Amino acid sequence: MRITDSMMSNNFINSLNQTKSRIDKLSVQIATQSKIQKPSDSPGGTIKINRLSSQISQSETYSNNIQNGLSFIDNSIMAMERIQSETSQNLTKLTELENATNGGDFTSYADAIDLSLKAIMDSANSQYDGKYIFGGTDYSTEPFGMTADDKAVEVKASDISGKHEIKIASNITQKLNMSGTEIFATIVKGSGNLNKDAAIGDVTTKQTKVYDALGNEYTLDLTFTKTAANTFSLNYDILDGTSTSIYTAPPAAKELVYDSTSTRLKSIDGSIAQQFNVKVADKKIDFMFNLSSVSEKSGASVLTLSANQKTDIFNTLLTIKENLKLGIKPTVEQRTALEAFNKHLLAKISEAGNISNQFTDVQDQIGQQKMILLGLVSKEKDVDVAKAVMEMQAEDNALQMSYKMSAMMLPQSILNYL
């Protein structure tokens, strides 16, 4: 093969270019500490980095959400603990009142209970970060306050049952708040089943006792009418002691729709909520009617109704206070109600504690997960600097060798010897 001068110079230039190109690539990698500068460096690696970075970013968001959620739930726990402490002290006072030696001086107890009620109300209306802790999802109105006639405590907000849920992991949504309803409200709970095979127009009726804030008794009259497959119409009425409706016009019927597969209640008037509020302000009646345990099954309709309390803690304490002023000792029923509330509150504190613990656990998990993800990104992206520097050194040696060789060989020709 003929070897011409241009062949030799081209060979040298091509070799030099290739070496310089590798040096350039290595120097960029060392300077940026990254093997991947653009998608074409590693299309698969780029997708992996994007996916991992997105997961890291989401983890950081979840971590922030948890941090904020923890502050809120911790404040909720503190408020509940204050209420529980007051309730315990009230129970102690009620025990003291049963002592015959304290029989003559009820006014100071009435004052103490009045102060305690105010403290409980204050805690029940406490705020964190502009939100009423027990206001459900209504942040605009203070949840609890006195009625216009100053004789009872009522719920001022339109709805304190709202559940505030946040995402704390890609597949975990956690309730953040303890609603006013679940802590303080009177809940009339239905359980049993409605007849799935009943004919259209079939009617099931049920009655139970409900009470106003002052402890007066009423009758809740319920009528379930089958209107279509898996659908019932619920008419309700509240009757006073003379069996007369307290409503001037009967309340609108509620449409209950059941899931044909699970047999569980799917919606009330199109909403997935399993309960609705029954409130008659002028009669000081306010309770939630919960239907979550009423399913739809084949067989005769069987319904039982029960309430967690006759009146709420505020009005119970208010009644005790007013009675004490009149020299009337608290009743056993009132003491039992206070004990039940105390027990209920402890359970709710425990539930909130569990939520707080879950937040902490998930945050720890997220922290560990983030470390793993960062490790994976590093593995995919980061340059092994020592290796890159060694490779660069080797390339540099090759480059210098090429220069030396070209300087030695290229100027040589027969002309040097003629």
Place this chain on the structure above:
Amino acid sequence: MGISRIFDISQRSLAAYQQALDITSHNIANASNPDHSRQKALLSPEKSENNGALVFGTGVKLELIQRQRDSLIDSQIRTNNQKYSDNSKRSDILGQIEQLFGEPSDLGLSNTMTSFFNSWSEASVSPNSSSLRFNVLRSAENLSNKVKDIYDGLNDIKSSLMTDAKNVVTSINNYLQQIQSLNKQIFEVTLKNQQPNDLMDQRDIVIDKLSKLVNINVAVDSSNSAIVSVGGMFGADKTVAKEFQLSEANGKLIITSGSDGFPLNITSGELFAVTDIYSQKIPSYVEQLDSMVTTLSDSVNQLHASGYTISSPVETGLNFFESYKDGELTINQDILQDPNKIALSKDGSVGNAEIATKIAELSNSKILNGTTLADNYGSLISEIGSQKQSSDQMAQSNELILQQLDQQKASVSGVSIDEEMTNVIKFQRSYQASAKMIKIADEMLQTILNMVA
């Protein structure tokens, strides 16, 4: 037989070796010219003379100035020129496109999209927080700006590709005219039974340049004229050079013959890279981007419209994004002016953030062709990255082949100073020897003349 024959033979010899030295000096002068094809002096004996039973040689002559060229290597170089130019240009353009997306980095669309969904998740914790609502708007604006940047960038690249294509077609037309002109000159020289070596070198340079731009076929006829076809259509010979035109139809670039309007079948070369990326690749990227942003916008709007604002009065049925058209993802102006009109609540209460949570969940939902938006975007980035990587590798491979072919060409057509200087010595010695023969013949003639005197 007379002494004068020695003069004749030596004189012819002197002329032949002088011409050989001319050719050698031409080669040496062009030793560093990569486009020069080495020329070789082919010497042959003059026609012999019969004298009775004896046949006497009559010296040497320059038979031919032979251009050293391997047409097979030339053809392979042109084929690889087309492939290399295609892949190299493709790599350059795709490099510009992948830069637009800014991946993998915090400034890429992937991170912007994640931040957008994260902002909804953060807002869900404190749905009444103005700063978190503003954060949703800022992240939406960032997303909108990034989408617009990419979209505009792709359009800018398309515009520059159109200019590139026009310039390439103009160059093709110029080269075809040059080829036709050189063909004509080569034909005229060939008719005179001469070797148009340097003209053929010039024509080969133009053909090589043309082969970098577009797929061509070259055939050489008996009169040394190159008949060049471009994209399967006649381009130039010794009499005609066609002119091609560039046009756009339905978003695609088409190159047609000026006279009959038939489209060329462009399959390689720089022009193929430009037209293919303009007509196929960029529209495909834009379509994928549009599909992704439209799905994101529709999905967010669908959820947002079902939610409630915390403005006074409370509103529902509001779209978060007003529209998406031509890369412009427009945020609802009412919401931009009042972040309380971001509908995070499902039931109208301030503290409900179910809509925010659901919108945040869209980032992991399989809402586009059974995959998530991030996966769809990943496919797009992977597609661009893979195409660029493939073009880079193909270009590197073509470059290596071209280097080898250039070496082969240089081996055949290149000038070796050593070889040429050796030839110089050889021809110089022959020239000196011929001159010496004249001197000897002269001395012989002098001897005879002296005898007469």
